Structure formats: C-alpha cells, structure tokens
Amino acid sequence: MRSSQEEFENAVNRVKLLKKDPGNEVKLKLYALYKQATEGPCNMPKPGVFDFINKAKWDAWNALGSMPKETARQSYVDLVSSLSSSSMSSSQVKPGADRKQQEYENLVVTSEDGITKIMLNRPTKKNAINTQMYQEIILALKAASKDNSVLTVLTGNGDYYCSGNDLTDFSGITAGEIEEKVKNNLDMLRVFVNSFIDFPKPLIAVVNGPAVGIAVTILGLCDAVYASDRATFHTPFSHLGLSPEGCSSYTFPKIMGPAKAIEMLVFGKKLTAEEACARGLVTEVFPDNTFQKQVWARLKAYSEFPANSIRISKQVIRNMEKEKLYAVNAEECSVLQERLLSNECINAAVNFLSRKAKL
Numbered sequence: 001m002r003s004s005q006e007e008f009e010n011a012v013n014r015v016k017l018l019k020k021d022p023g024n025e026v027k028l029k030l031y032a033l034y035k036q037a038t039e040g041p042c043n044m045p046k047p048g049v050f051d052f053i054n055k056a057k058w059d060a061w062n063a064l065g066s067m068p069k070e071t072a073r074q075s076y077v078d079l080v081s082s083l084s085s086s087s088m089s090s091s092q093v094k095p096g097a098d099r100k101q102q103e104y105e106n107l108v109v110t111s112e113d114g115i116t117k118i119m120l121n122r123p124t125k126k127n128a129i130n131t132q133m134y135q136e137i138i139l140a141l142k143a144a145s146k147d148n149s150v151l152t153v154l155t156g157n158g159d160y161y162c163s164g165n166d167l168t169d170f171s172g173i174t175a176g177e178i179e180e181k182v183k184n185n186l187d188m189l190r191v192f193v194n195s196f197i198d199f200p201k202p203l204i205a206v207v208n209g210p211a212v213g214i215a216v217t218i219l220g221l222c223d224a225v226y227a228s229d230r231a232t233f234h235t236p237f238s239h240l241g242l243s244p245e246g247c248s249s250y251t252f253p254k255i256m257g258p259a260k261a262i263e264m265l266v267f268g269k270k271l272t273a274e275e276a277c278a279r280g281l282v283t284e285v286f287p288d289n290t291f292q293k294q295v296w297a298r299l300k301a302y303s304e305f306p307a308n309s310i311r312i313s314k315q316v317i318r319n320m321e322k323e324k325l326y327a328v329n330a331e332e333c334s335v336l337q338e339r340l341l342s343n344e345c346i347n348a349a350v351n352f353l354s355r356k357a358k359l
C-alpha cells in the first residue's frame with residue numbers, strides 16, 4: 001500500500017519529535033528522501049569539494065537517481081516509522097505484527113511466517129541491478145533489519161537469479177559526465193555492500209538460477225546460500241576489464257582458498273552449483289523441480305528458532321570481521337573506480353551494448 005501525502009506530512013512532523021539523534025547517516029538519508037519526494041531527482045549543481053556538508057547532502061540526494069517521488073515518500077515514511085518504533089520499549093511492539101510492506105519499482109518484498117523475502121524483479125533483464133535497484137535493496141535491507149522477521153531471504157524472479165551490474169548504466173553519459181557518474185555509483189556500491197556487512201540477522205540467498213558478477217560476490221557476505229542445480233556462478237571481471245567487489249577479494253580466498261578464488265575472480269571460471277557447493281560458496285544444492293518446495297520448508301523450520309538467539313549468534317560471528325570487511329569494501333571500491341574509467345572496461349561495455357559480446 002502506498003502512503004498518502006498526509007502520512008508523509010505526519011512523518012515529517014514526527015522526525016522533529018524524535019528523542020534520540022538518529023546519527024548523520026540516517027539524517028542524510030532522510031534529507032535525500034525528503035528532497036526526492038518533494039522535488040524529484042537532484043538537478044542542482046554539485047557543491048565544491050570543500051563544502052563538505054552541502055556536498056554530502058547533494059551526494060545522498062543524487063544517489064537516489066530517478067527514484068519516483070512516490071517511492072521516496074513511502075521510503076521516508078517507513079524510515080521514520082522504523083526510527084520511531086526503535087525508540088519504543090519492546091513491550092510496546094506487538095509480537096507477530098507484520099510491518100506494512102513498502103512498494104518498490106524493481107523488487108517485490110513480502111513478509112510471512114517470520115521470513116522477509118526480497119525478490120529481485122526485473123526478469124526481462126535477467127534481474128540486472130541498475131542504480132535504482134541498488135538503492136531499493138539498500139532500503140529493503142534497512143527495513144528488514146528492523147522488522148519482526150527472524151530471517152531475510154534474497155532471491156530472483158524468473159529464470160535468472162541475477163545477471164549482475166546493469167551494463168547499460170553508463171549509456172547516454174557524455175565524456176564530461178562519466179567521472180562524476182562513476183564516483184557516485186562507487187559511493188553507492190560502498191553503501192550497498194556495507195548494508196550486507198551490517199545486516200543484523202541471518203540473510204539467506206535462494207539462488208533460483210544463474211548468478212553473475214556482484215550477485216555472486218555478495219554471496220560471500222550471506223549466512224547461507226541455497227542453490228537450484230540450474231544455477232551457475234560467474235564472476236567475469238577480467239573479461240569486462242573490472243576488478244572484484246562485494247568483499248570477494250577477502251571472502252572468496254577465505255571460503256575456498258586463494259588458488260580457487262583466483263580461478264573464479266581473476267580467470268573468470270564459471271562454476272556449476274555443485275562446484276560452488278564443493279568450494280564452500282554454496283551451502284546446499286537442490287534439484288530444480290523441488291527447489292522452491294524444499295528450500296522454503298527448510299527456511300520455515302529455521303524461522304521457528306528463537307529470534308534473539310539466532311540474531312545474536314549471527315552478530316557474534318560477523319562482529320569479529322566487521323572492521324576488516326569495511327576496509328576491504330573501501331579498497332575494492334577505490335580500485336574499481338579506476339577500472340570503470342579504463343579503456344578495457346569501456347570497450348567491454350560498448351561491446352555488450354552493441355550486442356557484440358555476451359558471457
């Protein structure tokens with residue numbers, strides 16, 4: 001259900017009544033969503049590098065890309081509700097009450113039986129992740145981290161799980177605009193990956209079909225990966241003149257050993273689901289014809305475990321590595337920023353756009 005103008009205005013007023021300062025990151029998000037909801041996409045000139053505050057605000061607003069006003073308004077209302085409810089005592093939160101689900105352009109998000117499912121929903125584009133979908137996943141993870149669910153699931157609609165970063169993202173950009181666009185996208189990628197690092201409860205990938213690029217690397221930050229035997233796992237970074245992201249330069253060698261990680265991340269070897277399982281990237285493989293039934297029965301059973309215990313145990317494991325993962329993410333984004341501007345990468349994108357190259 002979409003929120004009304006009245007709900008939005010109420011939320012604007014409720015922000016002023018918050019007892020606890022929500023911190024700069026959240027304040028920037030609120031600012032950006034408010035501007036997007038009231039004025040639409042950012043078309044203001046970018047403030048100078050030393051105008052730190054206005055630049056941070058501009059970056060946050062600009063990163064929302066072409067998100068529709070209505071989506072921004074709903075995201076704003078949801079964010080304010082989560083801030084208001086997090087300042088309520090636990091006795092004020094009704095057990096089992098499901099949060100109203102926000103509507104997204106590129107995702108379908110549902111909550112049932114203690115499980116929030118975030119489904120990538122661009123099946124005609126093999127669920128390629130464009131700028132707006134990155135933003136929506138960030139928002140959906142933020143909402144799921146605060147809802148009543150025990151588990152959160154990431155999956156894809158259609159025959160693909162996800163074909164990775166949308167390679168048309170940079171089409172139509174002039175030479176003068178490219179550096180700015182790349183920088184903004186990399187700032188957004190860093191926030192996107194951090195939202196996986198920070199996710200506070202078990203996050204499970206239900207890989208219904210082939211996965212490419214960032215959709216594969218991010219699996220190293222998930223807590224379980226269930227795959228159909230139809231799924232494949234491909235990170236063709238060298239083929240595209242790119243470099244690893246999603247913390248895979250750290251998680252993959254740790255999961256499968258350096259030689260096997262290099263085979264995937266540097267030489268672009270595509271793995272079957274069974275091979276990915278043997279390397280430890282996938283938790284379990286299921287036959288495609290019973291995949292959904294078996295996986296959801298398993299998840300339903302897990303969702304009945306005590307919620308606090310599950311969350312705290314996941315956090316104990318993740319907290320050991322958080323600082324390292326933030327540093328890896330920042331380093332990977334900085335290397336990737338250079339790569340995206342390289343001729344090798346630009347040629348690969350042009351070849352894809354002119355349909356000369358596919359994987």
Ligand SMILES: CCCC/C=C\CC(=O)SCCNC(=O)CCNC(=O)[C@H](O)C(C)(C)COP(=O)(O)OP(=O)(O)OC[C@H]1O[C@@H](n2cnc3c(N)ncnc32)[C@H](O)[C@@H]1OP(=O)(O)O
Nearest residue numbers: 124125126128163164165166167168185189213214358359
């Ligand atoms: C700021 C972030 C930086 C992060 C950088 C990179 C990380 C990565 O994710 S790198 C990996 C990028 N992905 C790819 O290289 C995959 C490209 N796609 C393909 O090679 C093929 O489309 C694929 C093998 C996935 C599927 O082939 P087919 O089964 O033959 O289908 P189609 O090619 O006809 O695809 C249908 C439709 O979807 C569009 N599509 C698919 N993938 C992408 C993509 N990644 N980006 C944009 N569009 C994609 C494809 O163009 C078709 O569209 P239409 O022609 O309009 O029907």
